[in-house]
Amino acid sequence: MRIAYQYRLKPTKQQRDKIDHWLSMLCSQYNYLLADRFSWYEQNRCPRNACPLVCHLPELRDSPDYYSQKKTLPNLKKTHPWYKDIHSQVLQDVVKRVKLAFDRFIKGDKNGNRSGRPRFKKKHRYRTFTYPQMKEGCLEGNLINLPKIGKVKVILHRPIPEGFKTKTASIIKKCDGYYLVLSLEDETVPEIKSDINPDSIVGIDVGLKEFLTTSEGETIEIPQYYRKSQKRLKVIQKRVSRRKKGGKNRLKAIKQLGRQHKKVADKRKDFHFKSANYLLSKYDVVAHEKLNVKALAKSRLAKSVLDAGWSSFLTILTSKAENAGLLAVPVSARDTSQNCSNCGKKVPKKLHIRWHDCRDCGCSLDRDHNAAINIRNRAAGQSVLKAQRLLRDTRIGACCLH
Template sequence: MRTAYQYKLRPTKQQVVELDRWLSMLSAQYNYLLADRFNWYQENRSSVNACPLVCHLPELRENPDYYSQKKTLPQLKKTHPWYSEIYSQVLQDVVKRVKVTFDRFLKGDSNGKRSGKPRFKSRSRYRTFTYPQMKDGCLPCNSISLPMFGKVKVVLHRPIPDGFKIKTASVTKKADGYCLTLSLEDKTVPEIKPDFNPHSITGIDVGLKEFLTTSEGETVAIPQYYRKTQKRLRVIQKRVSRRKKGSKRRQKAVKQLGKCHKKVADKRKDFHFKTANWLLSKYDVIAHEDLNIKGLARTKLAKSVLDAGWSSFMSILTNKAVNAGLLVIPVSAYNTSQDCSNCGEKVPKKLQVRWHDCPHCRCSLDRDHNAAIVIKNRAVGQPVLKARSMSYAIAGVAEKPTPDCTQLV
C-alpha cells in the first residue's frame, strides 16, 4: 500500500537561502538537459532519405536518452564544482523529470494522450526537488535529515502509521513557505477490495446553483471561494501591475498575490474533502455524470466551473472511495437534465428553466433533483451493480424499492 503525507517545513533563514540556491542550480540543469534534447530533435527528426537533395545535413548523433544524460553528471561536477554540494540522487531525479516530460511530448502517456511542448523553467517556476531514496530513521522527533543538506524542522501534525516506510521525500516551495511530501509504503497492508452494498446507492448532479444535489433531494450549497475573494485579488493584482519589473517591491506584491490564491485553493480543497467524506459515510455507491469539464471551461461559464472545481472533487471522491472499499460510477451525461426520471420521456428545457414538469406522467420536481435520479437509474443498470445485486438476492437480502416520483414532489 502506498500513500503520501504532506508536512510543513520550518527551515532557518540560512537554510532558506540554501534551498533557494539548490532550486536555482537544479532549474539551470533541467533547462540545459531539455535544450540538449530539443537540439537533437530538431537536427535528427527526419531520416536521411527523407531530406531534399540540396540541403545542409548536420552531423547525426545519438539520441540523448536517460542513461546518456545521466553519465554527464560526473563531468558536470568537475566543470561546475558547486554542483557537488547537491546530493547525487537529487541530480539524477532531474534527468528523470526531463525524460518523462519529453516522452509525454513525443509518445504520450499510458492512454496515448500527448502533452504540449515542454517549457524551460525559470527560477520562480522550478519549485520541487526529490530524494528518490530515504534511509530508515530519517525522521527523528520533529526534524528530518536530508542527505547533504542537514536537519530541517518539520511540523508533524499527524504521526506516521506504524509499519510504514518512507520511500521518497520531496521538498516544495509554495507561496507561504516550504513543505515536505513523504511517500510511504507498507507491504503488509493489502489493497482494499470493493465490498459495497449495491442498494446503498445515490446519484449526484453537480451544478452552479447548488454544488451538488443527490437523488434523495439533499443539496450542498456552492461556496464560490474565488468569487468572494475577487475584490481582494483585484486590488493585489493591480498592485503587482504598477510595480516595476524586477524590483523587490514587485516580488513582494507577487508573493502576496500567491498567498491569496493559495488560500482560495486550500479552502476549496478542504470543502471537497469534507463533502466527499459526507457522501461516503452515507452511501456505498455514488454515481455521477462523466462530464467534459475541459470543454465546459471554455464556455462563458468558465469562471464558475473552475471555481466549483468539479474535476478535483471527482478525483478526491474516487480516491477516497477506493481506499474505503466503496464504489464511484461515472455514467453518461447525455440528456440527464432533459429526460424524465419517472417515465423516461424527453422533456426539452432551456438552462434558465430550473423546474422539471413532465407533460406525459405529471412528474414535477426540481430540475437538478430530477437529473440526480436519472443518474442513479443509469448507474443501477451497470453490470457491476447487477452482479452484486444478484449475489445479495442469493444471500437472502431484500432489495430496497425504488422511490416513486409522486412521493418526491
C-alpha cells in the same frame, strides 16, 4: 497502495539558503538538459514530409535519453564543482523530469494525447526537488533527516499510519514557506467491503447553481471562493502591475498575490474533502457522471467551472472511497438532464430551464434532482461486481494529497 502526506517545514536560515541555492542550480541543469534535447530535435527532424534531391544534411547524433544524460552528471561535477553539494539522487531526478516532460511532447501519454512544448524554467518557477529513496527511520520525532541538508523541523499535524513505508520525499517551496511531501506505501491493498448494501446508493449531479444535488433531494451550496475573493485579488494585482519590473517591491507584491491565490485554493480543497467525507459517511455507493471538465473549462462558463473544481472533487471522492472500501461509480452523462426519471421519456429543455416537467407522467421536480435520480438509476442497474470492475478500470490511483 501509495498515498502522499504533506507537512510544513520549519528550516533554519542556513537550511533555507541551502534549499534556495539547490533550486537555483537544479533549475539551470534542467534548462541545460532540456536545451540539449531540443538541439537534437531541431537538427534531426525535417520541416516537410519530403526532402529535395540536393540538400544539406547536418551531422546526425544519437537521441539523448535518460541514461545518456544521466552519464553526463559525473563530468558536470568535475567542470562545476559546486554541484557536488547536491545529493546525487536529487540531481538524477532532474534528468527524469526532463525525460517525462519531453516524452509527453514527442510521444504523448498512454492514450496518445500529446502535451505542449516544454518551457524553460525561470528561477522562481522551479520550486521542487525530490529524494527518490528515503531510508527507514528518517523521521525522528518532529525532525526529518534530509541528506546533505541536515535535520529539519517538521510540523506533524497528524501521525504517519503504522505499517506504511516512506518511499520518496519532496521539498516544495511555496509562497508562504516550505513543505515536505512524503510518498508512503502500504503493501496491503484496500479491498471493497463485503457487506456493502446495494440499496445504500446515491446519485449526485454537480452543477453551478448548487455544487451538487443528491438523488435524495439534498443540496450542497456552491461556495464560490474565487468570485468572493476577486475584489481583493484585483487590488493586489494592480499593486503588482504598478511596481517596477525586477524590483524588490514587485517581488513582495507577487508573493502577496500568491498567498491570496493559495488561500482560495486551500479553502476549495478543504470544502471538497468535507463534502466527500459527508457523502461517504452516509452512503456505501456514490454514483456520478463522467464529465469532460477540460471541454467545459474552455466554454463561457470557464470561470465558474474552474471555481467549482469538479475534477478535483471527483478525484478526491474516488480516492476516499477506495481507501474506505466503498464505491464511487462513474456513469454516462448522456441525457441525464433530458430524460424523465419517472417514465424515462426524453423531455428536451435548454440550460436556462431549471425545472423538469413531464407531460406524460406528470413528474415535476428540480432539473438537477431529476438528473441525480437518473444517475442513481443507471448505477443501480449495474451489479456490485460490475461496479467493482468498472472502478478498477477507471482507477486514477490510490495516491491522494491531503
